[in-house]
Amino acid sequence: MSGARRLRAAVAAAVAAALLAGCSAIPVSGRVQEGGTDVRRDPGIGFIAESPVLGAEPDAIVRGFLLAAQAGPTSTTPFSVALEYLTAGAGTTWKPYAQVFVLDGVAQLTVSDTSDDQQGHAVVHASGTVVASLDEQGVLTEEPTPISKETTFELTKESGQWRIDSLEDGLLVPSQVFTTTFHRTRLNFLSPDQQAWVPDVRWFPQQSWRTNAVREILAGPPDWLGAAVEPVLPAGTALALNSVTDGPDGNLQVSLTDQISEASATARGLFVAQLRATLSDGTGESIGITLLDRNGPIAPSDVASLTPPRPSGPALVLRDGALWSLAGRELVQSDTAVSLGGLDPTALAVGSGGAPVVVRDGAGRLVRVTGDPTALLQGTTLLAPSVDRFGAVWSGEPTGPIQVVLPSGGVYPVAAPWLDGRTVTSLAVSPEGARVALVSVGQGGTQVQVAGVVRDVHGVPTALARPLIVGQSVAGVTQAVWQDETALALLGQGEGSAGVYLAGVGGLAGSAGGLARRVPGVNGVTALSASVGTGDILALDAQGVLYLHQASAVWPVIGQDVSLMAFPG
Known part of the structure; x- marks a missing residue:
């Protein structure tokens, strides 16, 4: 065998070969099989892998193995067919879940010039573009930019048939099938x-x-x-x-x-x-x-189910110096009593149920405007505030420290040593108050980070745990807000203008490979707010035009001359 043969296949064809080689309903009853499989109570699709064909060439063996391995996570006998492509020795050492590489498309195969049919030795290289990776604990990490990946398969002959004798641990899975297999x-x-x-x-x-x-x-x-x-x-x-x-x-x-x-x-x-x-x-x-x-x-004790805490109340909008509420797809004058006289509101935050209402006055002062106006925090350039489910107001200087103002008025710093040397541009507390989403700029560029909130015995925030980095494929992010308990709406740069993106904290539901994606239909966005309860997103542009995104992909204009807006939370 001489010369290098490059085998290119379209994603659709490869996915069809991988998945339509045979489909069957995964059993929904019966005892669990040995080997770590469990009962599937929900109907699903099981992918039937094909065994090696007699006389198959090295490239066909590797291609068949990759497809059979992709089917392994859905099988009641995981990887049993994939192992047929390996020698006995390779089969005992290969660890499929050691690392999972999520590919943009399918791996391309190249048979090495050093392969020799007469000597019973062949080398096949598989290359692809990695957009994310999965570790053994099931943690998905999105790549900031796609990276090239090449892995080598060495084959030998057993009983006259080519089999893989040496390979790297792990799986190569196209993003189009990742959310089906995992x-x-x-x-x-x-x-x-x-x-x-x-x-x-x-x-x-x-x-x-x-x-x-x-x-x-x-x-x-x-x-x-x-x-x-x-x-x-x-x-x-x-x-x-x-x-x-x-x-x-x-x-x-x-x-x-x-x-x-x-x-x-x-x-x-x-x-x-x-x-x-x-x-x-x-x-x-x-x-x-x-x-x-x-x-x-x-026997356990009976414990009531916990209802996910979701901020209640309508979004508030500042237009022409007055406060308005979002009702459906319309703005109506708000019945929330606020005192805005003498203030220069540059940011707005609302607690669950509509209180407290907090504005940033100019660049360096936070004021609670419900009831008698009360100055909460003074600084030089304070971050736009966020209100947690306990009524505490979060803000701070971009270069630190993050600060929390309790409903009692007490002000407490929140330690986050990992933010040293970084400049925070956005801060938002999660619905249950145990996580904070931040956008910061520093070494390594802009990062969207989610960190756990460490509290003392009195419930006062004291520190942020080391963060999880999310949405790395979204460039130029300046703001992050919670759109769901496990998803963020991001204001990022791409396709020539600032737009809205969705990124999962740990991977996005309903997206190929769990990757972040753009929400099309609106450009030139300068600020965002989102509702965890409904998933609705408000987007504001530089001209003061306010757009609303609900279940559909349409962004109707719901207001003009708007300066600020905020959903509760």
Whole structure:
């Protein structure tokens, strides 16, 4: 075999080959299979991989392996077909989930000139463009810019047939099929006041996502949440079996190690509620959970479900010096009593339920304008304020420190050493108050960062955990606001003008590869606000034109001569 043959295939053709080689419904009942798969209660698509063809050339073997490996996460017998393409030795050492590279398109194959059919040795190179990567804990990381990736497969002959004898750990998965083979999962951790779940998005193999979710909950929160959440079970509690199984009563059975005996009935009840919130997959479905130790079922206390805290009340808009409210797609005069006389409002924030209303007066003063005007914070150039669910107002100087003003009037600094040397341009507190989204500029350029809020025993914010970086593919971000419990609306630069983007904190739902994407239809945007309860987005341009984005992609104009706007929160 001589010369280099480059095999190019269109994404659609490759996806069809990978996925339409055979499709079957994944079983929705029956006992869980060994190997870490779990019960699938929701209908889904299983991809049937094809075994090697007799006499297949090295490039065909590698192509077949890549397609079979992509199907592995959806199979009830994960990677059993993919292993048919490997020698026995390679099959025992290959770790498919060690790293998952999400590709823009499909890998292109090149057969090396050094391949020799007579000697029974061949080398095939696979190259692609990586847009994101997934680690063994299910954490998705978006690349700032697509990067080139090449991996090498060495093949030998076994019983006269080419098989892969050496390969890199991991998977190459096109972004178009990533969200089909991996399940976007919201792990839920308990807020310190035990009143809210704090979500942490992961991506797990479709056939074992529930087992993986339970395992990662037991492993504890990621570093970026850290002390911002409350542990539920004693440290060291783990799954006693490799799978979450389906019990005879229809409940999911979760078998735990002996440490569970140290947990109180209340703690076990919280754990059951935590699992229900996570494993219901956001559907609201009531899932039965049975906890077991070595002696059998263990009884938890009944714990009421926690309702996600979502700021209530309409958006407020400052137009012609007066306050207006958003009602549907119209602006109506607000009945919120505010005192704006003598102020120069340059930023606006609203608490849940419509209070407090806070403005930035000029560049360096925050004033609560509901009731008697009250100066909250004085500075040189303060960040636009954000109000958390406790009524505390967050702001601070762009170069630090971040400061929080409690409803009592007390002002407290929030430590964030990782912001040293960076300039913050935007700050927004999440609906449950356990996370903060920031945009900062410094070494490495502009970054959108989400960090857990560490509070003291009195609930006062004291520090921010080291952050998770999100939305790295969006250039020139100047503002980030919460559009959902796990999604941010970003004001970024692209396609010649400033526009609106959506980025997932851990990966965006409904987007190829979980990647950030632009929301088309409006350009020249200068400011954003969003509603976590509805997902609505307000966008303001330099001419004071206010646009509203709801479920449709249309951006109707709902106001002119607008200077400021803010949804509660």
